[in-house]
Amino acid sequence: MKLALQLIFIFLLAFVLELFLPWWFIAVAAFAGGALFNSKGNFLAGFLAIALLWTIKALLIESSAATTLADRVASIFMLNKPLLFLVMAILGGLVGGFAAMTGSALQGSKRRNYY
Amino acid sequence: MKVVKFSVSLLVTVALILLLNNGWTIKNIPIPPLGKFLDPFHGFWQNIESEGQTFEGALDIAGLKAPVTVHFDSLMIPHIFAQNDDDLYLAQGYITAYHRLWQMEFQTHAAAGRVSEIIASDAVLNFDRSQRRLGMSYGAKRALKFMESDSVINHCVKKYTEGINRYIESLGYEDLPFEYKLLDYEPEAWTPFKCALQSKNLSKTLNIGDKDMEMTNALKLFGKEVVDLLYPDNENPGDPIVDNPGGWKFKPINIDTVALAMPTELIKIKKLPGPDPTTGSNNWAVAGSKTSTGSPMLSGDPHLTLSLPSIWYAIQLNAPGVNAMGVSLPGAPGIIIGFNDSIAWSMTNAQRDLVDWYKIQFEDQRKDKYLLDEKWIPTEKVVEAITVKGQPTFYDTVCYTYWGPVTYDETFRAENNLSGYAFRWIAHEQTEEVLALYKLNRAKNHADYMDALNHFGSPAQNFVFASVSGDIAMRIQGKFPVRRKEEGKFVLDGSKSSNGWQAFIPNDQNVAYKNPARGFVSSANQYPVDNTYPYFVTATSYEAYRNRRINDVLARTNSIKPQDLMRLQLDNYNLKAAESLPYFLSQLDSANLKGEELTAYLTLKNWDYFNHAESAGASYYEAWWDILMPMLWDEMSKEGVELQRPTTFQTIRLLKEQPTLNFFDIQETSEKETAREVLRESFSRAANHMSEFKAKHNDKVDWATYKGSYIGHLIPNMKALSVPVTTGGNHDIVNAHSTTHGPSWRMVVSLEKSGVKTWATYPGGQSGNPGSKHYDDMIDRWTKGQYFEMLFLKNSETTSPRIMTTTTLNPTTK
Numbered sequence: 007m008k009l010a011l012q013l014i015f016i017f018l019l020a021f022v023l024e025l026f027l028p029w030w031f032i033a034v035a036a037f038a039g040g041a042l043f044n045s046k047g048n049f050l051a052g053f054l055a056i057a058l059l060w061t062i063k064a065l066l067i068e069s070s071a072a073t074t075l076a077d078r079v080a081s082i083f084m085l086n087k088p089l090l091f092l093v094m095a096i097l098g099g100l101v102g103g104f105a106a107m108t109g110s111a112l113q114g115s116k117r118r119n120y121y
Numbered sequence: 122m123k124v125v126k127f128s129v130s131l132l133v134t135v136a137l138i139l140l141l142n143n144g145w146t147i148k149n150i151p152i153p154p155l156g157k158f159l160d161p162f163h164g165f166w167q168n169i170e171s172e173g174q175t176f177e178g179a180l181d182i183a184g185l186k187a188p189v190t191v192h193f194d195s196l197m198i199p200h201i202f203a204q205n206d207d208d209l210y211l212a213q214g215y216i217t218a219y220h221r222l223w224q225m226e227f228q229t230h231a232a233a234g235r236v237s238e239i240i241a242s243d244a245v246l247n248f249d250r251s252q253r254r255l256g257m258s259y260g261a262k263r264a265l266k267f268m269e270s271d272s273v274i275n276h277c278v279k280k281y282t283e284g285i286n287r288y289i290e291s292l293g294y295e296d297l298p299f300e301y302k303l304l305d306y307e308p309e310a311w312t313p314f315k316c317a318l319q320s321k322n323l324s325k326t327l328n329i330g331d332k333d334m335e336m337t338n339a340l341k342l343f344g345k346e347v348v349d350l351l352y353p354d355n356e357n358p359g360d361p362i363v364d365n366p367g368g369w370k371f372k373p374i375n376i377d378t379v380a381l382a383m384p385t386e387l388i389k390i391k392k393l394p395g396p397d398p399t400t401g402s403n404n405w406a407v408a409g410s411k412t413s414t415g416s417p418m419l420s421g422d423p424h425l426t427l428s429l430p431s432i433w434y435a436i437q438l439n440a441p442g443v444n445a446m447g448v449s450l451p452g453a454p455g456i457i458i459g460f461n462d463s464i465a466w467s468m469t470n471a472q473r474d475l476v477d478w479y480k481i482q483f484e485d486q487r488k489d490k491y492l493l494d495e496k497w498i499p500t501e502k503v504v505e506a507i508t509v510k511g512q513p514t515f516y517d518t519v520c521y522t523y524w525g526p527v528t529y530d531e532t533f534r535a536e537n538n539l540s541g542y543a544f545r546w547i548a549h550e551q552t553e554e555v556l557a558l559y560k561l562n563r564a565k566n567h568a569d570y571m572d573a574l575n576h577f578g579s580p581a582q583n584f585v586f587a588s589v590s591g592d593i594a595m596r597i598q599g600k601f602p603v604r605r606k607e608e609g610k611f612v613l614d615g616s617k618s619s620n621g622w623q624a625f626i627p628n629d630q631n632v633a634y635k636n637p638a639r640g641f642v643s644s645a646n647q648y649p650v651d652n653t654y655p656y657f658v659t660a661t662s663y664e665a666y667r668n669r670r671i672n673d674v675l676a677r678t679n680s681i682k683p684q685d686l687m688r689l690q691l692d693n694y695n696l697k698a699a700e701s702l703p704y705f706l707s708q709l710d711s712a713n714l715k716g717e718e719l720t721a722y723l724t725l726k727n728w729d730y731f732n733h734a735e736s737a738g739a740s741y742y743e744a745w746w747d748i749l750m751p752m753l754w755d756e757m758s759k760e761g762v763e764l765q766r767p768t769t770f771q772t773i774r775l776l777k778e779q780p781t782l783n784f785f786d787i788q789e790t791s792e793k794e795t796a797r798e799v800l801r802e803s804f805s806r807a808a809n810h811m812s813e814f815k816a817k818h819n820d821k822v823d824w825a826t827y828k829g830s831y832i833g834h835l836i837p838n839m840k841a842l843s844v845p846v847t848t849g850g851n852h853d854i855v856n857a858h859s860t861t862h863g864p865s866w867r868m869v870v871s872l873e874k875s876g877v878k879t880w881a882t883y884p885g886g887q888s889g890n891p892g893s894k895h896y897d898d899m900i901d902r903w904t905k906g907q908y909f910e911m912l913f914l915k916n917s918e919t920t921s922p923r924i925m926t927t928t929t930l931n932p933t934t935k
Contacts, residue, residue, distance in 0.1 A: 030141075067166045072172040075165065075168060
């Protein structure tokens with residue numbers, strides 16, 4: 007439950023930050039999520055939140071796309087489109103995961119719960 | 122706080138971000154910053170446009186004096202309505218940059234020899250060095266000098282520049298064109314100098330051809346008699362552009378000097394690759410007496426290396442005093458080829474020798490001085506600093522002489538360190554093309570057209586013209602040096618200033634005529650003029666086939682409709698094959714052919730000489746030709762000595778008329794071959810080659826498959842962004858689409874009194890963004906030979922169902 011809330015928090019904060027700030031602010035969102043919630047699976051929450059956010063956003067763009075630029079980009083990287091999505095999700099996820107872990111390490115022990 | 126866990130994961134996070142926020146080069150392959158690039162909120166995903174996406178630029182633009190209305194039609198062609206010239210060109214710059222910013226900057230970087238800043242490789246560095254050693258920026262600086270000295274053009278170029286910069290300033294990372302993200306760099310500010318560079322690009326594409334060194338070597342190796350046989354000044358295939366015998370009633374400039382000394386040396390340099398000699402363009406105009414409407418019609422069909430983003434950007438420009446439409450070159454203000462309410466014009470390249478090479482003798486290896494008119498004159502040394510991405514700057518010293526830059530010396534493609542070859546090129550002269558086009562966009566009649574062209578210096582072009590008032594005309598315009606007989610064909614002695622260009626042909630003595638009796642004018646890069654024209658004319662080569670086919674069709678067609686002219690632009694008749702294949706086949710031992718050779722023979726025998734996409738005969742013929750040429754002229758492929766093969770036309774003539782010519786002997790065999798043996802051997806190899814091709818391509822031998830045409834992206838070898846196309850045609854054919862070159866803008870204009878009507882198409886689309894449907898939305902129709910009727914609006918209030926969106930750009934004081 008805590009992990010789910012943490013995931014949603016990171017997802018939403020990262021979404022808002024991405025609207026105005028460069029891509030690496032996803033790390034700030036995940037860091038905050040890690041520090042505030044400190045669940046049992048900080049890395050997992052950070053990883054999944056960003057991987058999902060990026061995947062959903064990319065899928066939304068693809069759903070209304072008039073062209074096959076994503077396929078062209080995939081072929082520049084010698085991949086296909088599903089693999090391009092996977093690479094994107096993993097890279098974003100890794101940043102999110104490690105940032106969440108960093109945030110969670112701010113808290114020494116489980117003495118404080120946010121909610 | 123868990124200090125260790127915190128420190129380690131913080132370190133990993135920061136390292137990851139740095140890794141993904143920067144570009145890397147792994148095994149010479151550049152990798153964009155992956156986090157930045159793949160982030161769907163800012164990265165390349167943001168370049169993917171939706172189906173109904175419309176213009177999304179800013180609406181308030183500093184520098185405008187009054188509101189500007191822009192209608193975008195269904196092809197995304199902008200129709201700009203401004204209240205004054207300044208606003209018109211500012212808006213043109215802004216809107217063009219909106220669609221084509223990356224392309225225009227990349228092309229001007231290429232012109233200036235700055236591609237290494239973006240892509241680091243040896244090939245790119247060599248390209249950059251060659252651009253600098255050809256003096257591209259040196260020529261552009263002179264062009265800029267004129268732009269700044271003319272008050273009208275100064276304004277027009279400055280406002281255009283301002284428009285581009287307003288657009289660049291509005292961009293964040295997420296808005297950058299796709300290629301910036303992929304190659305990981307950012308646009309710099311535009312300048313009027315870049316406009317000048319863009320015009321030098323065109324000059325380099327069209328007017329840099331020469332064969333001085335090849336001819337000098339041929340003279341040394343084969344002697345003057347053979348040179349005259351293989352490379353005649355005029356091959357006389359018939360039908361010069363302007364055939365007006367006895368009509369040249371002026372007093373020509375006569376350069377009264379001793380005959381030029383012929384060079385006697387063998388030049389050992391590795392010449393820079395020149396423009397493809399088989400490219401060219403078509404244009405023609407038909408008088409009202411030959412059309413179904415009674416009004417003149419004009420056809421424009423420039424052929425260039427096809428690329429994406431497209432070479433041309435279609436646009437309508439309207440302000441008090443001008444209502445013109447056509448294609449512009451992104452990075453240059455105004456319209457280059459097009460029409461207005463009163464006239465239409467188009468261009469083909471004028472084949473003329475506008476390049477000379479002068480042998481320079483340096484005093485010593487320091488190259489501080491060179492010999493000129495018996496004196497040692499100091500060279501001017503320019504140190505070119507070439508910034509290379511991720512590597513140290515490369516410095517290249519280029520010596521400038523009286524003639525121009527010393528392109529070749531021992532540090533660049535030549536061996537001898539006491540001599541060099543200096544380059545004199547028409548595009549180094551100060552010329553006024555922007556003013557010529559400014560006036561042409563506003564021309565109302567033949568007199569205005571003549572006046573506008575007086576300002577056009579380079580690249581020299583054959584300008585076709587037609588007007589609503591009923592005139593048709595052709596004028597070969599450019600700055601042409603007055604040449605002595607044989608001058609310009611060989612490398613010249615650079616130690617005598619008297620070997621230089623002494624004068625230019627006055628504008629009113631350039632080849633031109635109006636309303637000829639035959640009822641049409643045309644040009645297709647052939648020999649310019651009948652032999653009563655009093656000036657010596659020479660060029661690298663002249664076109665011999667397209668022009669005769671065009672003239673043949675136009676001469677026998679009456680009551681011409683626009684569709685007839687479209688059909689002619691798409692004509693696949695292979696006149697070269699019709700003139701050579703029957704002879705080639707007659708030389709074969711046809712009774713004894715078997716297997717693949719018999720198949721080839723029968724396919725060719727039954728071929729109708731049309732290079733249609735589905736034709737198999739065309740594949741066999743072109744394959745045979747491509748194998749035959751190097752076999753015939755094996756003498757021309759000497760290691761370290763540049764030579765040029767004779768033209769297609771001259772080769773076919775010699776095969777027929779002098780089949781026992783020494784050159785036809787294949788050097789590597791002990792027997793003595795004649796035309797017949799070479800034809801048989803090359804036929805056999807071609808049949809074999811076709812059978813292999815067939816096996817590899819599911820038994821397909823149709824011409825389109827064999828030709829394998831594609832439209833390549835401007836980034837070299839970027840296959841993923843290129844588009845393959847299935848078409849007929851070829852070089853030497855009116856529909857001149859070879860593998861990579863072809864019709865870059867097909868336009869047919871009917872100049873009717875009730876209003877000018879135009880049909881056109883080009884192989885690409887208005888947007889340079891590979892994520893936009895307008896990146897390549899015209900290719901399909903272009904491939905099928907279909908046209909779009911152009912929407913040409915009378916004024917900003919005109920309505921049309923084809924106007925998709927309308928935007929008003931407003932001045933702001935910001």
